Amino acid sequence: MSAESVKKVSVATVWxxxxxxxxxxxLDIDERLIELADVIDIVYSPLIDNKIFPxxxxxxxxxxxxxxxxxxxxxxxxxxxxxxLISMGxxxxxxxxxxxxxxxxxxxxxxxxxxxxxxxxxxxxxxxRVLPVHQVVSVDVFLPGCPPSADVIYYTLTExxxxxxxxxINYTRFGK
Amino acid sequence: MSQHIxxxxxxxxxxxxxxxxxxxxxxxxxxxxxxxxxxxxxxxFCEGRPFIEMPSLMARICGxxxxxxxxxxxxxxxxLLAIRIPPTAVKLRRIINxxxxxxxxxxxxxxxxxxxxxxxxxxxxTKRNIFGVLAQHPEMARDGIRLRSIGQQIIELLGGxxxxxxxxxxxxxxxxxxxxxxxxxxxxxPEAREITLRALTWFKGALSQYQEEIASFANFPSxxxxxVNDSNELEFYDGHxxxxxxxxxxxxxRLDSLQYQxxxxxxxxxxxxxxxxxxxxxxEQEGMYRVGPLARLLVTERCGTPQADREREExxxxxxxxxxxxxxxxxxxxxxxxxxxxxxxxxxxxxxxLSPRVRAHAxxxxxxxxxVSEAPRGTLIxxxxxxxxxxxxxxxxxxxxxxNNLAMNRGVRQVAQYxxxxxxxxxxxxxxxxxxxxxxxPCLSCSTHALGEMxxxxxxxxxxxxxxxxxxx
Numbered sequence: 001m002s003a004e005s006v007k008k009v010s011v012a013t014v015w016x017x018x019x020x021x022x023x024x025x026x027l028d029i030d031e032r033l034i035e036l037a038d039v040i041d042i043v044y045s046p047l048i049d050n051k052i053f054p055x056x057x058x059x060x061x062x063x064x065x066x067x068x069x070x071x072x073x074x075x076x077x078x079x080x081x082x083x084x085l086i087s088m089g090x091x092x093x094x095x096x097x098x099x100x101x102x103x104x105x106x107x108x109x110x111x112x113x114x115x116x117x118x119x120x121x122x123x124x125x126x127x128x129r130v131l132p133v134h135q136v137v138s139v140d141v142f143l144p145g146c147p148p149s150a151d152v153i154y155y156t157l158t159e160x161x162x163x164x165x166x167x168x169i170n171y172t173r174f175g176k
Numbered sequence: 177m178s179q180h181i182x183x184x185x186x187x188x189x190x191x192x193x194x195x196x197x198x199x200x201x202x203x204x205x206x207x208x209x210x211x212x213x214x215x216x217x218x219x220x221f222c223e224g225r226p227f228i229e230m231p232s233l234m235a236r237i238c239g240x241x242x243x244x245x246x247x248x249x250x251x252x253x254x255x256l257l258a259i260r261i262p263p264t265a266v267k268l269r270r271i272i273n274x275x276x277x278x279x280x281x282x283x284x285x286x287x288x289x290x291x292x293x294x295x296x297x298x299x300x301x302t303k304r305n306i307f308g309v310l311a312q313h314p315e316m317a318r319d320g321i322r323l324r325s326i327g328q329q330i331i332e333l334l335g336g337x338x339x340x341x342x343x344x345x346x347x348x349x350x351x352x353x354x355x356x357x358x359x360x361x362x363x364x365x366p367e368a369r370e371i372t373l374r375a376l377t378w379f380k381g382a383l384s385q386y387q388e389e390i391a392s393f394a395n396f397p398s399x400x401x402x403x404v405n406d407s408n409e410l411e412f413y414d415g416h417x418x419x420x421x422x423x424x425x426x427x428x429x430r431l432d433s434l435q436y437q438x439x440x441x442x443x444x445x446x447x448x449x450x451x452x453x454x455x456x457x458x459x460e461q462e463g464m465y466r467v468g469p470l471a472r473l474l475v476t477e478r479c480g481t482p483q484a485d486r487e488r489e490e491x492x493x494x495x496x497x498x499x500x501x502x503x504x505x506x507x508x509x510x511x512x513x514x515x516x517x518x519x520x521x522x523x524x525x526x527x528x529x530l531s532p533r534v535r536a537h538a539x540x541x542x543x544x545x546x547x548v549s550e551a552p553r554g555t556l557i558x559x560x561x562x563x564x565x566x567x568x569x570x571x572x573x574x575x576x577x578x579x580n581n582l583a584m585n586r587g588v589r590q591v592a593q594y595x596x597x598x599x600x601x602x603x604x605x606x607x608x609x610x611x612x613x614x615x616x617x618p619c620l621s622c623s624t625h626a627l628g629e630m631x632x633x634x635x636x637x638x639x640x641x642x643x644x645x646x647x648x649x
Contacts, residue, residue: 021339025339031318031325037310046187046190047306051187098216100221101221104217120446123215146236147340
């Protein structure tokens with residue numbers, strides 16, 4: 001890391017159980033990504049190759065709900081090492097579509113797909129219930145939407161980078 | 177002592193996965209696997225819901241290719257309504273589907289794989305990403321951002337939203353195209369073409385640096401499958417399935433995609449949530465097939481647009497003998513973006529494209545419906561049954577990425593055996609294990625599903641009631 005990039009705000013983006021639409025919406029900020037790259041340093045993300053969550057991250061955007069034992073371990077670790085945690089999109093905020101399996105339970109889902117032969121080695125076990133992120137760890141900013149639009153994500157990030165609390169009431173709503 | 181290497185998570189792919197490599201006592205690769213670690217259950221929790229919800233609900237399978245699911249799902253719903261949708265609606269659906277091909281391929285190529293291809297497989301892993309490309313080759317990063325953006329803007333102009341638009345519906349689309357939006361789209365396409373041609377020129381020039389990757393990135397004989405039209409041209413929306421072997425032999429010239437259950441079978445493995453389909457008549461070994469951009473270029477006789485055809489012919493003339501290497505998925509992806517830009521322009525210039533007749537209305541008239549289309553990553557199948565009230569009784573999805581599972585696993589093993597010679601492992605070797613997966617561009621949030629109307633478990637019990645054999649159909 002160069003001396004210059006040390007001053008940048010460190011940002012992580014995490015994809016738990018979701019469709020990656022929120023990450024795509026983040027990329028939909030298009031050319032604004034270039035300006036953003038001057039002030040933030042993406043230190044952990046599906047878009048980069050770092051496999052280990054860094055010791056201290058300023059700001060983490062979390063897409064998706066908490067659905068497997070891996071998700072659970074991951075989000076707890078991320079919370080410990082993140083200053084500001086943002087639930088990005090409806091799956092992180094409410095459980096949304098992934099939680100539609102909750103009335104059935106994970107066993108029924110696995111049985112339906114694999115009958116008696118559900119994969120059980122190396123793959124993480126599913127939790128019995130899909131949970132929104134704030135039910136597992138504390139969340140600092142909620143950013144609803146399916147997905148939140150690129151403009152909303154950009155606004156939220158730039159407000160936070162400027163040290164202000166984003167007021168999202170007029171910008172987004174669930175499912176929008 | 178034998179040793180295991182685990183790459184967890186695989187990065188710069190669209191989904192949750194890990195790779196494991198098993199070494200023997202002398203440090204030689206014994207085996208390697210690609211594990212998909214997410215399963216979601218759409219085919220179960222949609223049961224009992226109104227069929228009309230399916231396009232919007234199923235689109236949530238994937239935020240990268242939601243339009244593919246909208247299209248395949250809506251086609252399955254058209255079949256439930258037992259209607260033929262207006263011709264203009266077909267053309268509009270084709271345009272949004274091609275815009276999706278453009279944006280998704282641009283993501284795969286520029287954002288996820290150019291870091292390997294331009295900065296190098298052995299480049300500093302902290303810089304080997306789109307931001308590293310931006311810092312060192314800003315023009316390439318800008319091209320990628322712009323090309324993806326053009327695809328996304330066309331989706332937004334048609335569907336009102338870039339991700340999860342609700343515009344494609346059972347019976348057609350829910351709003352006609354305006355002249356103004358058509359002009360906006362037509363104005364962007366020449367730039368998309370210029371960017372694509374620039375990328376193609378660069379990629380072709382860079383290929384000589386990747387001889388080892390071409391040799392080892394899932395480079396083996398297999399079958400290839402994709403939709404073609406009646407003239408055996410590239411087709412993304414309709415048509416029939418064609419299967420060819422890597423030596424060019426036509427294995428099945430004209431398969432009815434609605435009969436997919438008669439020729440696709442699949443295997444469950446204990447170590448991955450992704451099932452492994454194969455071409456049933458030839459069995460698991462010989463029946464391994466690949467889908468997606470490279471497969472589509474190989475199953476067609478031509479693309480059907482001038483510039484894409486020129487590029488396809490040049491590709492086959494230069495690399496035809498080695499075309500079984502999955503490294504060429506990147507090449508094929510660029511040719512398909514070119515095709516998409518040309519084809520969208522043709523469709524937008526169609527005299528009927530502004531017609532206000534874009535949706536047919538009906539009640540359900542059939543209890544079973546299948547919709548098939550080509551998604552960026554390959555053939556996509558949605559298959560629903562409903563009850564008399566239009567509530568979903570069963571849903572089955574065969575997702576593009578799943579078709580490639582056997583080839584991806586064998587590709588990971590091939591790369592491991594090619595590059596790992598002893599227990600001395602470098603970052604570049606591990607990155608190549610991921611890069612072969614990136615060449616396939618798997619979309620894993622999509623890929624786990626149930627096959628068949630209902631999978632059938634057959635158990636053979638002896639006279640005492642003890643299980644002696646069981647199999648799944």
